[in-house]
Amino acid sequence: MKMPLQLRTASLGLVFAALLVFLYIKNPAYDATAYFESIALLRQIKQLDARWELDALKSKIGVNTSYDPLVNPLSELDRLREQVNRLGIQQLQGTAADWNRSFGAYQDITEHKTSLIEGFKTHNAVLRNSLAFLPTAASDVQDAIYHLAHQEQGGKREALEHIAAQVDSVLLSSLVFSQADTEGKVSEIITELDELAAVSGSLPPAIVSGLEIFMAHVRTLIDEKKRVNGLLSGITSVPVAAHIDDLEYLLSQEQQQAAARTLQYRQYLLFLSAILAGLLLYVASRLVRSYAVINRVNQQLQTANDSLEQRVQERTLELQQAQGKLVDSARQAGMAEIATNVLHNVGNVLNSVNISAELTMRQVRTSKVQGLARAMQMLNQHATDLGDFITHDDKGKLLPGYLNQLAEALQTEQQSILDELGQLSRSVDHIKEIVSTQQAYAGAANLVEPLQIGSLIEDALRMNNSALDRHQVTVVKQFSEVPVLLLDKHRLLLILINLISNAKNAMADLAEHARTLTLSVTMVDTDTLQIGVQDDGEGIEPDNLTRIFTHGFSTRKDGHGFGLHSCAVAAMEMGGSLKAHSDGPGKGALFTLALPCQTEESTL
Numbered sequence: 001m002k003m004p005l006q007l008r009t010a011s012l013g014l015v016f017a018a019l020l021v022f023l024y025i026k027n028p029a030y031d032a033t034a035y036f037e038s039i040a041l042l043r044q045i046k047q048l049d050a051r052w053e054l055d056a057l058k059s060k061i062g063v064n065t066s067y068d069p070l071v072n073p074l075s076e077l078d079r080l081r082e083q084v085n086r087l088g089i090q091q092l093q094g095t096a097a098d099w100n101r102s103f104g105a106y107q108d109i110t111e112h113k114t115s116l117i118e119g120f121k122t123h124n125a126v127l128r129n130s131l132a133f134l135p136t137a138a139s140d141v142q143d144a145i146y147h148l149a150h151q152e153q154g155g156k157r158e159a160l161e162h163i164a165a166q167v168d169s170v171l172l173s174s175l176v177f178s179q180a181d182t183e184g185k186v187s188e189i190i191t192e193l194d195e196l197a198a199v200s201g202s203l204p205p206a207i208v209s210g211l212e213i214f215m216a217h218v219r220t221l222i223d224e225k226k227r228v229n230g231l232l233s234g235i236t237s238v239p240v241a242a243h244i245d246d247l248e249y250l251l252s253q254e255q256q257q258a259a260a261r262t263l264q265y266r267q268y269l270l271f272l273s274a275i276l277a278g279l280l281l282y283v284a285s286r287l288v289r290s291y292a293v294i295n296r297v298n299q300q301l302q303t304a305n306d307s308l309e310q311r312v313q314e315r316t317l318e319l320q321q322a323q324g325k326l327v328d329s330a331r332q333a334g335m336a337e338i339a340t341n342v343l344h345n346v347g348n349v350l351n352s353v354n355i356s357a358e359l360t361m362r363q364v365r366t367s368k369v370q371g372l373a374r375a376m377q378m379l380n381q382h383a384t385d386l387g388d389f390i391t392h393d394d395k396g397k398l399l400p401g402y403l404n405q406l407a408e409a410l411q412t413e414q415q416s417i418l419d420e421l422g423q424l425s426r427s428v429d430h431i432k433e434i435v436s437t438q439q440a441y442a443g444a445a446n447l448v449e450p451l452q453i454g455s456l457i458e459d460a461l462r463m464n465n466s467a468l469d470r471h472q473v474t475v476v477k478q479f480s481e482v483p484v485l486l487l488d489k490h491r492l493l494l495i496l497i498n499l500i501s502n503a504k505n506a507m508a509d510l511a512e513h514a515r516t517l518t519l520s521v522t523m524v525d526t527d528t529l530q531i532g533v534q535d536d537g538e539g540i541e542p543d544n545l546t547r548i549f550t551h552g553f554s555t556r557k558d559g560h561g562f563g564l565h566s567c568a569v570a571a572m573e574m575g576g577s578l579k580a581h582s583d584g585p586g587k588g589a590l591f592t593l594a595l596p597c598q599t600e601e602s603t604l
Contacts, residue, residue, distance in 0.1 A: 033304040106243035113238040120231040127224035130217045137214040138171040353427045460496035478520040485597040499533040506537030534590040540582035
């Protein structure tokens, strides 16, 4: 029996419908949003990496004075890298091994570049520090040479002037080398340094010491310049962009394959739709539904495109906001450094405040006032026969003498408490001056007043007295005759307190010999005050002499690295300088503060 046409058509329609349903289910709903977002993130990483290299170059030539631009991109790179990895794993499920291998290689090369930049920061900081201190070191040597040359005649004077000219030549060559380094310039500088080293044996120790510091800065400049150049070349040669291109290639390849699969399934659908065009309303309804599916896919693509544009705008806004935050962070960093200096200096003075308060409380607890109360109780008990009690009673006879002794003891006790309260008041006033001095940093002029240097050093010693006694430090004073000078009292006191405290800490671990702190005061050329603070403590490594005053650098495990930095800054603000010298580890250290000054008579 023959099957009716309608049934055959219906059966054929059902077969084709089943095929259409099968192809429709197998047709992947491709969404290109993740791909475009991944590509956008990779391009952002490329731009950030290029800007990172540019910031390293700016730091090398001194355009960037801080290393925030080399540190800040790390968190942004980590965030973008994490997003790219998450999106890549979602898109490349079939080839996850290739993606993991390429992404791992990219991550390894990024970590290698990060380590190079960390090394670059360290060596470039040493380079910039030596370059900044080089003119000062040369000026010190030249001043010492010219001062000695004025005292000599004939050939010795010409030889000294020739050495000063060689120092000028080395300084100029070093500054030129810092901007354009060549092997010829290095050889020239080293030759000139060898010539200076050859003649240094015939010079006085004062000139030799300054000359050695100057030559140490020059050699540090040469060595660190080579290291910085090598690190910068290594940074720029790291193939980060090539690995990013590999990731883009994997994503693009997967996108093309997904698009090809989608196109293939669509072609099958169109072919079956063409066959079913002559069938019944069911086939027509299937075509309508297929057309609706196509429209929905197009709408999704349009929506994805609109979403991508919106995200680009959002990323642009985020970058602008991040730039504003960077400006705020820079301002807050400056404020934080001032606040740190204030807290450090106030902390030093608070030690003296705590000692004075503890001594006053101890004297009040052990006061002789209780004896006076007992004597008055005895007098009140014999108020009716006071004369007979004082004349005939054994205890009464002793009472007048006891009251006299008690009066003397109370007077001594009162004077001691008044002295401690006076010291406490001076310390509190000094804390106020510290705060007002920091507030005046915004532009106010320094306050100078007549000072007796010896008295000011005694105040600084008193504020460190408890710590010095606890560590059994012997203080040796070598004070020359110095007139009353016009100086900034509170800045100078802050420097002295810091230097004495650092000297005490340098001798804290000494056990084999006595601890000696030597303080010296002298006038140089009638217009320069020179104060020396010398200890016989742990000493300073030669490599650390060039960066001992750098902010954040400390040789102590619990050190914070801004005490000596704030002292050097305060000395420069007063028009002077602070220098450190040490013969090496275990041989102590000498800090010399030189300040221009005037006497009261010279200002009249």
